[in-house]
Amino acid sequence: AQSVTQLDSQVPVFEEAPVELRCNYSSSVSVYLFWYVQYPNQGLQLLLKYLSGSTLVESINGFEAEFNKSQTSFHLRKPSVHISDTAEYFCAVSDRGSGNQFYFGTGTSLTVIP
Amino acid sequence: NAGVTQTPKFQVLKTGQSMTLQCAQDMNHNSMYWYRQDPGMGLRLIYYSASEGTTDKGEVPNGYNVSRLNKREFSLRLESAAPSQTSVYFCAGDWGQGYEQYFGPGTRLTVT
Numbered sequence: 052a053q054s055v056t057q058l059d060s061q062v063p064v065f066e067e068a069p070v071e072l073r074c075n076y077s078s079s080v081s082v083y084l085f086w087y088v089q090y091p092n093q094g095l096q097l098l099l100k101y102l103s104g105s106t107l108v109e110s111i112n113g114f115e116a117e118f119n120k121s122q123t124s125f126h127l128r129k130p131s132v133h134i135s136d137t138a139e140y141f142c143a144v145s146d147r148g149s150g151n152q153f154y155f156g157t158g159t160s161l162t163v164i165p
Numbered sequence: 166n167a168g169v170t171q172t173p174k175f176q177v178l179k180t181g182q183s184m185t186l187q188c189a190q191d192m193n194h195n196s197m198y199w200y201r202q203d204p205g206m207g208l209r210l211i212y213y214s215a216s217e218g219t220t221d222k223g224e225v226p227n228g229y230n231v232s233r234l235n236k237r238e239f240s241l242r243l244e245s246a247a248p249s250q251t252s253v254y255f256c257a258g259d260w261g262q263g264y265e266q267y268f269g270p271g272t273r274l275t276v277t
Binding site for chain 1: 169198205206207210215257264266267268269270271
């Protein structure tokens with residue numbers, strides 16, 4: 052079974068500063084990778100995903116993540132954060148070798164400070 | 166399209182009471198899931214249904230039962246609620262190919 056590790060439970064960052072949210076998973080054999088965002092009192096929304104092809108994927112609101120197979124990582128980055136980026140971020144892995152089962156990390160709470 | 170919907174949004178139960186959380190989707194998902202979300206623990210899978218007519222246990226199934234009523238609907242039942250079941254419950258669905266899951270807005274349940 053996969054395990055997904057988000058080492059940072061809370062990340063405070065000043066507005067317009069860069070941010071990186073880290074995600075590591077246990078096995079890179081045949082996986083799809085996702086970042087979800089959860090705003091307060093809402094459900095999870097897909098932010099971006101890696102299925103195949105280019106290892107760098109981007110979202111419409113300026114986030115990007117890079118699939119690194121050798122390091123089994125899928126870190127999320129944004130060069131300049133806004134107040135509206137304050138939310139909980141979850142990394143997820145779909146393990147195609149185990150019936151496409153999803154595994155979620157424990158989440159990183161990003162707080163953007165004015 | 167409504168996507169994935171859940172009812173109710175909030176619920177307060179006393180210990181020992183029963184209730185059913187409802188989930189419906191209009192996205193033609195083959196697979197549906199029930200998760201619970203607790204602080205610091207992320208999402209934990211309770212039960213899932215890979216296809217209509219099948220259900221399987223996830224990571225934390227004790228104290229819960231599910232029914233895949235048809236392709237659209239997947240309900241979660243608490244037969245005898247306990248304070249440890251205080252949580253936020255999310256329903257999700259996908260097409261069963263390992264691509265993204267689509268989540269409902271959640272049900273916030275408090276058991277006193």
